Structure formats: C-alpha cells, structure tokens
Amino acid sequence: MMKVERNDWTKTYYKTLKGLEAMIDMQKQIKDMLKIVAETNMMIIEIEDSILKASTNNRVINAMNIAEISEDL
Numbered sequence: 001m002m003k004v005e006r007n008d009w010t011k012t013y014y015k016t017l018k019g020l021e022a023m024i025d026m027q028k029q030i031k032d033m034l035k036i037v038a039e040t041n042m043m044i045i046e047i048e049d050s051i052l053k054a055s056t057n058n059r060v061i062n063a064m065n066i067a068e069i070s071e072d073l
Helices: 002-072
Strands: none
Touching: none
16 A cells, blocks of 8 residues: 555656646746847847938938929029
C-alpha cells in the first residue's frame, strides 16, 4: 500500500514539474515576444518621425515653389 501511495505522489510530483516547466517556457516566449514588440514599436516611431520630416520638407518645398511661381508672374 505504501509503495502505491509513493508512486502516486511521484507521478503527481513529475506532472507538477512538467506543468511548471511548461509555464516557464511560456513566460520565456512571452518575454521574447515583448522584446520583439518593443523593437517593432521603436521602428514604427522612427518611421513616423521620417514621414513627418518628409512631410514638413515637402510643405516647405511646396511653399517655396509657390512663392517662386508668384514672383515669376
């Protein structure tokens, strides 16, 4: 009887360990995903900054072109 109980506890112990290992693996995967998301967010911010700079430059060039055209007229 004692051996059967010990085997049951051993099985429960190893099942618990496997469950904990699975949770740890998931936490590692989530941590890695969060790193990727943070890097992606930084890239998006840089792209937005580039677009805003290009938009501002385009407005300045358009204003200069309009001024030149009006001077020519």
